[in-house]
Amino acid sequence: MEKKADTLILFGATGDLSQRMLLPSLCALDADDLLAEDLRIVGTARSELSDGEFRDMARKAIEQYLPDHRRGSMAQFLNRLTYSQLDVTTPDGYRELADKVGKDREIAIFLSTAPSLFEPTIKGLAEHGLADSNSRICLEKPLGTDLESSCQINDAVAAAFPESRIFRIDHYLGKETVQNLIALRFANMFFEPLWNSQHIEHVQITVGETVGLEGRADFYESAGALRDMVQNHMLQLLALVAMEPPGSFDAGAVRDEKVKVLRALREMEPQESVTGQYRKGAVDGQPVAGYDEELGRDSNVETFVALKAHIDNWRWQGVPFYLRTGKRMPERVTEIVVQFRCVPHSIFPNARLKQNRMVIGIQPEENIHLSMMAKVPGIEQEGMTLRQVPLDITMPDAFTGKHKRIAYERLLLDLIEGHQTLFVRRDEVEAQWRWIDSIRAVWDKEGREPKTYAAGSWGPSKAIALAERDGVSWHD
Structure with a gap:
């Protein structure tokens, strides 16, 4: 799609x-002169607001x-905004919205509503x-609770929009470090030849949250950690780590x-x-309640998941991908750890060599961070003393003058602008759900109940054992 939207x-x-996100993001884009002068932004919701009241809320x-x-000229941005009241379940407000938008416009629609309202x-x-x-x-997650419900949502959207005009958002794909992956x-010759089972021992992906329910009890009870985090964010990170080199940066490729x-x-x-x-337990030194206490009742919904995944293809055969995510973790962190294999033979009899490891920090x-072995300075009579040293690339330091977006x-x-590369295609979503559904089917079959863990810890002890029985330690 080549034409830019003007509405x-x-x-x-x-x-x-x-x-929290959309209006501040649009204001920041306006401040950086990245929005066309004629772009209009029309807000719509059930609240009864005038244009002026909506602009005041946005301000x-x-x-x-x-x-x-990062704000630039606030008045310039706010002048782009208008408002149209609309209850999406009734036909009355759509005519007013259409009149406000006008004829012959290139329109981009951001749908941040409950999936039950999509149709x-x-x-x-x-x-x-x-x-x-x-x-x-553009569709904001969650896109269903399983493969069947996801297909229903996608069918409803496809009834009016072809795949080339559907943008399924996963905000992790907008993060600088994810794109930098x-x-x-694919822009550095010395990484890609090593990016396979011959040289990589395992990969870890961790998404830790310090928060609890935060008023999302109803949603979380219907989702749990597997659907909330693994199905979308973590599987997208895994796919970017593991995919073959595309022919171009084109969305399709x-x-x-x-x-x-x-x-x-x-x-x-x-x-x-x-x-x-x-x-x-305690998070950041402060006592916090348990999930059942926050919820006000007993529940079997998981707030933590650890998985050992395998990709059955030539590049990754025999390389485990360890995934873990949870609420009330000791720290808020999203990172990818790539553990390289040991050197095949050490010529340093007195040195204990440590494997090279790359840690890609995404948040906060x-x-x-790349760790490697190097000689400790000094004169020695026999052999060399080696030590692991870090090579760090911190984004703000590497690109002076660039602010965090x-x-x-x-x-x-x-x-x-109509670029789909960083958005998720239907077949991706359905492949993700198919794998997630197979995991939940195993849990249902065995009547799986989540193990308890203290808030402020890295999850139940079984999660540690999941990695340690392979001789692997989680990167904490």
Whole structure:
């Protein structure tokens, strides 16, 4: 898709995501002169607001969530905004929205509503000329709770929009370090020849959260850690680590290679997964309640998952991918650890060689850390004394003058400009759900109940054993 959108419609424009992420991101893009002068932004939600009241709400959100130095001319940005009240379940408001948008516009629609509202929303858009060949739509997760419900959502969207105009968002793909993973692998000659089972022993992917439910009890009870984190964010990270080199950075080429990885995931054995649920403990030195206490009742929903995954193809045969994610962890962290194999023969009889390891930090800090062996300075009579030393690339230090962007900035700009590379295709989503459903089927068959762990720890002891029985330690 080559034409840039000249109108962006934000559904759920008064909601939490819009105020924390979308409006601040758009303001930052405007401040950097990355939005076309004629781009209009139309917010819509059930709240009864005038244009002026919506702009005032947007101003307060931007002042709260966007640093001063990134705001630019606030008045210039706010003048782009208009508002149209709409209850997506009734047909009444769509005509007013269509009138506000006008005729012959290139439209980008960001749908930040509950998935149960996707079908009536798309029907209303289609009936009022807002889902024609000049429109594209972006869908915010969750896209279903299993393969069947995901297919239903995708079918509803596909009834009005072809795949070339559907943008399924995973905000992790907008993070600089995630994109830099692609550059690291495919723009550097010394990495890609080593990026296979001959040289890599295992890979770890960790997504740790310090928070608990935070008012999301209903959602989390229907999701759990496997659906909330592994199905989307973590499998997308795995696919980027493991995919074959695409022929180009074209959306089709990149996503073709990712889906091959997802389809090559081996069905998991019962002993290759661990589930947990946090109990009361301490995080950052402060006492916190357990999941059952926060929820107010007993529950079998997992707040922690650890998995040992295998990719059955030539590049990765025999290389385990260890995944873990959980709430109420000791620290907020998202990282990828690539553990290289030992050198085949050591010529240093008095030195204990340690394996090279690459740690790609995604949050809270974006950095790349490579550990390697080097000689300790000094004169020795026999042999050499070696020590592991770090080679660090910290993003703010490596690119002086570049500020840290909100992940949604990149993705909103790509939506407006029609670039799909960093968005998720339907066959990717369905391959992810197919693998996740197979794991849940194993849990259901054996009546799996999550093991308890203290808030502020790295999960139940079984998660440690999952890696340690292979001689592997989690990177804490």
